[in-house]
Amino acid sequence: MKAIKFSQANKNLSKPDSMTDEECSSLWIFTDGKQCISCWELSWKQRLSALIFGKVWLSVLSGQTQPPVWLDCTKSVFINVEYQKNREKIEEYRKRSEGRKVLSWLVSGMEWVNEHCIKEE
DSSP: EEEOOOOTTTTTEEEOOOTTTTTTOEEEEESSSOOOOOOEEOOHHHHHHHHHHHHOOOOOSSSOOOOOOOOSSOOSSSBOHHHHHHHHHHHHHHHHTTTHHHHHHHHHHHHHHHIIIIOOO
């Protein structure tokens, strides 16, 4: 896997001076002061391996313990602000549309568009 720069990245972590370029490289991350998020791209061989074996391995070079981590395999882990605002409005419209089939159907359509077209940046 190869670490890649992504549009939300706001900090570049330099490799430790004690490591060579072959052992480590700098890492672009997004940080909000609570967590650091990096993005990794899989080669075609790695994609096939993940598809066949269904596993991703994580190694953290700390030796004694491992900090809390999470992994995901989605287009983006950043929830769009527009998506969040739409969710709130959709919930409001859902309450108003109770017992009204046409309005309820329209709210379901709005929810589908929000989940499948707007959610990921």
